[in-house]
Amino acid sequence: xxxxxxxxxxxxxxxxxxxxxxxxxxxxxxxxxxxxxxxxxxxxxxxxxxxxxxxxxxxxxxxxxxxxxxxxxxxxxxxxxxxxxxxxxxxxxxxxxxxxxxxxxxxxxxxxxxxxxxxxxxxxxxxxxxxxxxxxxxxxxxxxxxxxxxxxxxxxxxxxxxxxxxxxxxxxxxxxxxxxxxxxxxxxxxxxxxx
Amino acid sequence: xxxxxxxxxxxxxxxxxxxxxxxxxxxxxxxxxxxxxxxxxxxxxxxxxxxxxxxxxxxxxxxxxxxxxxxxxxxxxxxxxxxxxxxxxxxxxxxxxxxxxxxxxxxxxxxxxxxxxxxxxxxxxxxxxxxxxxxxxxxxxxxxxxxxxxxxxxxxxxxxxxxxxxxxxxxxxxxxxxxxxxxxxxxxxxxxxxxxxxxxxxxxxxxxxxxxxxxxxxxxxxxxxxxxxxxxxxxxxxxxxxxxxxxxxxxxxxxxxxxxxxxxxxxxxxxxxx
Numbered sequence: 001x002x003x004x005x006x007x008x009x010x011x012x013x014x015x016x017x018x019x020x021x022x023x024x025x026x027x028x029x030x031x032x033x034x035x036x037x038x039x040x041x042x043x044x045x046x047x048x049x050x051x052x053x054x055x056x057x058x059x060x061x062x063x064x065x066x067x068x069x070x071x072x073x074x075x076x077x078x079x080x081x082x083x084x085x086x087x088x089x090x091x092x093x094x095x096x097x098x099x100x101x102x103x104x105x106x107x108x109x110x111x112x113x114x115x116x117x118x119x120x121x122x123x124x125x126x127x128x129x130x131x132x133x134x135x136x137x138x139x140x141x142x143x144x145x146x147x148x149x150x151x152x153x154x155x156x157x158x159x160x161x162x163x164x165x166x167x168x169x170x171x172x173x174x175x176x177x178x179x180x181x182x183x184x185x186x187x188x189x190x191x192x193x194x195x
Numbered sequence: 196x197x198x199x200x201x202x203x204x205x206x207x208x209x210x211x212x213x214x215x216x217x218x219x220x221x222x223x224x225x226x227x228x229x230x231x232x233x234x235x236x237x238x239x240x241x242x243x244x245x246x247x248x249x250x251x252x253x254x255x256x257x258x259x260x261x262x263x264x265x266x267x268x269x270x271x272x273x274x275x276x277x278x279x280x281x282x283x284x285x286x287x288x289x290x291x292x293x294x295x296x297x298x299x300x301x302x303x304x305x306x307x308x309x310x311x312x313x314x315x316x317x318x319x320x321x322x323x324x325x326x327x328x329x330x331x332x333x334x335x336x337x338x339x340x341x342x343x344x345x346x347x348x349x350x351x352x353x354x355x356x357x358x359x360x361x362x363x364x365x366x367x368x369x370x371x372x373x374x375x376x377x378x379x380x381x382x383x384x385x386x387x388x389x390x391x392x393x394x395x396x397x398x399x400x401x402x403x404x405x406x407x408x409x410x411x412x413x414x415x416x417x418x419x420x421x422x423x424x425x426x427x428x429x430x431x432x433x434x435x436x437x438x439x440x441x442x443x444x445x446x447x448x449x450x451x452x453x454x455x456x457x458x459x460x461x462x463x464x465x466x467x468x469x
Contacts, residue, residue, distance in 0.1 A: 078212060
């Protein structure tokens with residue numbers, strides 16, 4: 001029973017309400033790191049890690065400090081503080097354990113801090129009053145959905161390089177149109193999970 | 196709880212969180228520190244920072260790391276030249292001599308009789324691989340700009356005949372264009388070697404005349420005009436002896452095809468004409 005609920009949360013956050021294509025969060029890395037499938041997927045994993053860690057830490061913050069003291073209004077500020085610190089921690093650890101990945105992600109790793117998907121996730125967890133396990137699963141699903149969206153766009157962009165695109169559409173315009181069509185395609189998942 | 200108390204509490208909580216996470220960050224930083232030689236940053240600051248890759252290393256950061264590690268010579272940056280080599284050398288306690296400053300020259304100044312058509316082919320390499328040389332001259336500039344694409348200082352422009360030429364004042368001598376040209380029409384020359392031939396077609400005059408209005412026809416007028424014994428014909432092309440050449444310009448005047456030039460003329464005139 002509980003597992004089914006968790007599974008539904010996973011499917012919901014990964015596909016039905018995909019963070020990028022349905023909720024329109026995290027567009028910056030979506031457009032900025034999707035030139036090649038390899039880097040897109042690496043970015044996806046890094047963001048998933050940040051999402052899960054932040055979800056758990058912000059949930060703890062909410063439960064043990066903000067709610068007991070009635071400081072819900074501090075949510076935005078406190079969450080950003082947590083997220084920024086977590087990203088820095090992850091970057092430091094990554095620099096030591098996997099220098100190649102660290103170098104290939106480059107500036108986009110610290111930019112995950114400003115990824116509104118991370119803050120959005122933390123706030124949604126608070127909004128939906130999930131418990132810690134649900135929050136972690138929610139974050140995992142969000143990360144997987146994010147990675148999927150990035151990989152899809154990267155795959156299409158790699159093909160687009162060889163396509164004959166009219167001059168007016170070359171570059172950002174065609175990418176935005178592609179993203180829009182991807183978004184419409186994901187509407188097909190609507191109704192899969194009763195929300 | 197009163198408003199003032201709440202504000203104070205909020206401040207205390209945020210302050211406390213800040214201190215807590217600062218602590219965590221410091222701990223993680225210490226545990227996962229990556230030791231880098233501070234000299235790498237200093238060497239990187241001395242290098243030009245263009246990341247052209249001409250040294251054969253991955254960007255200026257890569258070059259800095261290799262130089263400090265000792266796997267690269269301090270004079271390996273041809274763009275920085277002797278000045279940079281000296282600075283890096285004194286920083287690392289090593290020294291190396293650099294060669295003379297080099298400039299790229301594109302050896303082609305054509306007005307082809309049947310210029311090739313480039314339907315749907317966008318690179319010189321593509322043209323060379325797919326079509327090769329069925330039309331026009333097989334040795335000349337294709338004109339699709341593979342060299343201009345790789346040039347880190349944007350020193351290669353297209354003239355009105357559709358051929359590429361190097362603006363010598365901007366050329367940093369990295370040599371990337373030399374590698375990019377599929378016809379091997381670009382070569383690096385010492386800056387002081389002002390007299391250059393804008394053709395590399397080694398076929399006889401009749402064959403060249405059939406394909407190009409301005410290619411070298413090996414008539415030998417330049418050789419005969421030279422009063423300093425600086426020119427001789429080899430493989431239907433004049434070869435310059437730079438030890439004797441005084442840049443008097445007699446050969447340039449005599450050439451009926453106008454394919455000999457002196458100094459920065461190539462860059463300036465052809466860019467101005469386009």
